[in-house]
Amino acid sequence: MAECGRVDSNTSGHTMDKSITLPPDEIFRNLENAKRFAIDIGGSLTKLAYYSTVQHKVAKVRSFDHSTKVHDKLYEIAVQEEVTARLHFIKFENAYIETCLDFIKDHLVNTETKVIKATGGGAHKFKELIERKLGLKVDKEDEMTCLIKGCNFVLKNIPHEAFVYARHADSEFRFQTTNPDIFPYLLVNIGSGVSIVKVESEDKFERIGGSSIGGGTFWGLGALLTKTKRFDELLQLASKGQHSSVDMLVKDIYGGSYACLGLTGDLIASSFGKSATADKEFSKEDMAKSLLHMISNDIGQLACLYAKLHNLSRVYFGGFFIRGHPVTMHTITYSINFFTKGEVQALFLRHEGYLGAIGAFLKGAEEDNPNQYSWGENYAGSSGLMSVSPDMNPMQRARSGTFDMLEMDRLERQLVNLPLLQDASSYIPDTVDLTEDAQAREYWLYCFEEALDGVVKRAVASQPDIPEAAERAEKFRQKYRHKLQTLRHQPFAYGSLTVRSLLDTREHCLNEFNFPDPYSKIKERENDVALKYYQKAVKSLDELSWEDRQFAIVKGVLAGNVFDWGAKAVSEVLESNPEFGFEEAKRRLEVYPGSLLQGPPHRCALFFVDNSGVDIILGVMPFVRELLSRGTEVVLASNSGPALNDVTNSELQILTERIAAMDPVIKSALREDRLTLVQSGSSSPCLDLSRLDKVLAMVVRERQTDLVIIEGMGRAIHTNYYAMLSCESLKMAVIKNSWLADRLGGKLFSVVFKYEVPAGKAH
């Protein structure tokens, strides 16, 4: 009984605004290579989507041929241009359509593009304008199909896409963990009417019901009752009203509650029941509030009845009635809680407004097979979720003229779950949710802001021969500082705020300004130095008794992990005291762990490594060597792309070859395929075990991995500290941050050594 769609735009007017407050080239980025345009025109907002390619500078390492010539350097670092795919989504008010189309026309170089996919209620209205301005043929796509396609895409590719809304909680938004199995779910789209759609798989969905009482009813009836024209103003009125003066409550009929049915006195018995009189005046606010409750409760009730009938527990709400409005998210949430007694939670989506445009784009890009890749939200290029709550963000009312953006990068590798997670659906990578922990948030935001000067300095130093590096570094500083400021006010902008997301945002911003690997030279130097000590280190270990060796090996990994440019306390020591060495680090360690590696050997160990230099070469490698000599196969997982001084997969390939040349144990293990190097699929100093390289997952399965070792603060403390694995695991790190050490009840340079055996799997 309802349309799926949007509101026609006759209420919002046709006046075209020629002024855009932001420079358009910062909005419509990478237009030169843009293709596969799609547009979704709703009642008041237009969403544009296109595919483009981005030229990036990437640092590549390449081994010298050491047999023919003696090189003073370990390996060659070459900065190369690399082309990656990126999806751009831009949302703006309909008033800017003409200006935007003109801008696109002027900057569109690619002549292959012939069509633009279009959806949304306004698509037919602007068809002629689009065809005339862009010279592209408008190809209309079914609105609901686009919506569902878009919804599947964001649920699969964007972590923390869905959230629960809790108005009075410490954090307004509670993000849901990403569950790889997104189906089945119910999508309740509240446009002018309501459509209730059951989605069972990528291509299978069905409109199972709907209602004519929707956003259009709120708007239309609200306009009649209050003489208020705009939807937003009606919501404003509603947020100030008291519905009990208009509605007949249970207590108005019973004098109190209707206890034997469990109906409380404040429950609405009859919406507008008190206005059945000709001789009383009611305030606009009160009527608007009553209307909002009436409609939200009604939709919530129907959604619950459909969810129950089809046995579905995941119910997402979208449409212009919801679109980020805290008032409606609150009333819908309330209604769902009431009707399901808390069994079903109302879920909302961060990128709800983009679903139609994303879906239309995907329809047009089917030949590129976008669904066979993994995509990631680019924090540098995306605006993030804004609070439209008037209390939280008074500036929001004057938002017209601003543009909202979402950018997604095509990831080189397809990402999947680590098969060894005990329960993938409940796995949360991050240890502390800074969205909820205000004290920790305060500290980390301060910490990242403090560290910014150093990062900028390092970035400039990494490109000494490029004069404009300083200028770019300055732009990076501004961008990242602005991100930090946004996050201070709106910690929920990109999902749950975590140390990982702060680090990833910084990496995205550095890449944005072509600082692909600021630590490449430091890493090289440190790798070089560490390699020189390798043989000596191994020899001294080999001289120890078995028991002393186990002890020394573990101590070595931890001492090696102290060498970390990402940790403020350490980078200060390293900056000021270049003589600071491995032995010194060992002396600084506060606690020594007990011995490991008793009992029968493991079949295969998966080792997530951390830093370059001493850490990987003098810490990790002797450990690996010991495992190999016990008959345990080893899979070394390192980053696919650079992040801080973390060792990358390509660097590790070279280092391992060099070590193999010195060490027969490693050499034979490589030859016999007992030591394997894989990339993690990540370019982060942290580790999300639910987004790992598909090949890694395959290797882990094939080798019947029965031990997982995770090393370092980023991977074992900030993330995965609480991760539950289905096999034995060891999490090792040195706490290189005094605030965190305090929090955990230890001292700076305390050791975390967490060895866990899942119940029933004693080694």
Next chain:
Amino acid sequence: MKIKNRKTKETTFPWFGMDIGGTLVKLVYFEPKDITAEEEQEEVENLKSIRRYLTSNTAYGTTGIRDVHLELQDLTLCGRTGNLHFIRFPTHDLPAFLQMGRNKHFSSLHTTLCATGGGAFKFESDFLTMADLELHKLDELDCLVRGVLYIDSVMSSGPLECYYFENPTDPDQCAEKPYALENPYPLLLVNIGSGVSILAVYSENNYKRVTGTSLGGGTFLGLCCLLTGCSTFEEALEMASQGESTRVDKLVRDIYGGDYERFGLPGWAVASSFGNMMSKEKRESVSKEDLARATLVTITNNIGSITRMCALNENIERVVFVGNFLRVNTLSMKLLAYAMDYWSKGQLKALFLRHEGYFGAVGALLELLHPS
């Protein structure tokens, strides 16, 4: 003391059952027609006066009304024969009613007044202080179920209580037909008063409230008063009967130009209730009658949707609609009959009962005579 009396076969006259709702008070009164000469002599003056007042008038004060067409004559109840009268007045006139009870010395009769509905709880102390009457309070849904089953059973001799609409999807062929409600279980009972309660009834003593909605008769009247300036249910219905809701509502065909075939939505279906009212020009072009009609259609269809979902969830195929929202409201009844039939593809049958809003009061009366 009065409760003890009720245990004996001869419950003291007068026999009343009362249902005090959010909008209306419903009163049923049993008028014994088999009074013996002996009884006549013993009958106190106050009782006679009340009987005469109620039975010789069809209107009481400015707002009280006796629905004469619903009167059940020659009814045997508890060994007595007489007529059952159906009276209603607005809940806000309850004080006047209590004043009348005081004037007529109702309390001197030492009868038990069985009352249900929320007002039995809310106004309990007013009954005591204003009319010196102690209420025997009863649960409204118990009374409703009991009343429905009773009235249906006693009506089997005369014109049937229950009816339905034949050919509900064809306006020209649509006609009211009697329906024998034998083996009524399971049954979905939808009571549309100010608000709506939906019950699943499995036997006389086994029922549950499935859900309810606040969009009911009170919402229709409340919105109509705000939108059109009317003040009574009859006025609102009269306006609705003359209006055209399609000027107010946005239909599927207004958006898609016809049917939305992909989802099996016919062009005439309402896509957005009051959806056309988002536009200023259209707001200025609609009449009060159109608005009243749209309000009626919106509320009625919504009740239809929720009912249909409950019927599916509870796996029940027969739905009985009762409550005063349906009084003189053929428009809504036909709409409900249509909606049940169309959207269920003929699976669901909408049934209606002639005594629409009085079942709670009847149930209260039965409780007086046969305490459960």
